[in-house]
Amino acid sequence: MAAQTTGIQQLLQAEKRAAEKVGEARKRKARRLKQAKEEAQSEIEAYRAEREKLFIEHQQKHLGSKDDKAREVEVQTKQKIAEVNKNVEVTKEEVLSKLLGLVYDITPELHQNLRD
Structure with missing residues (x-):
């Protein structure tokens, strides 16, 4: 055992x-x-x-890069502004003469209430 x-x-x-x-x-x-x-x-x-x-x-x-895109947008914006300024210079005289013509060309008329 x-x-x-x-x-x-x-x-x-x-x-x-x-x-x-x-x-x-x-x-x-x-x-x-x-x-x-x-x-x-x-x-x-x-x-x-x-x-x-x-x-x-x-x-x-x-x-x-983002900087490149920002510069590209800035250049495009400047070009568009220059283009708009150029168009303003070209049409400025014509627009002013039309405006002044409308202002100076007054034809006096009686009011419709006074005509009757």
Whole structure:
């Protein structure tokens, strides 16, 4: 019976050591998974930053920057203002003469209530 008790004790100790090893293996696996996840996340961030940089470069190359567009709009506005000013100078005399003609050309008439 003593041999049986020692055999049981050995089995219990072996089971305890096996459980500890399994626990340690699970912890190592969890650490490796966590480390792999962190590495993957850092690779994703690096890739995202690289692609965003390439996108911005592509956008500036093909579409131009906001400053370029602002300058282009400003140049177009100045051209249109100059064009309008030129048209004003060309038609100014004619418009003034027509206005003055309408103001000076007064034909006196009796009001319709006084005519009756």
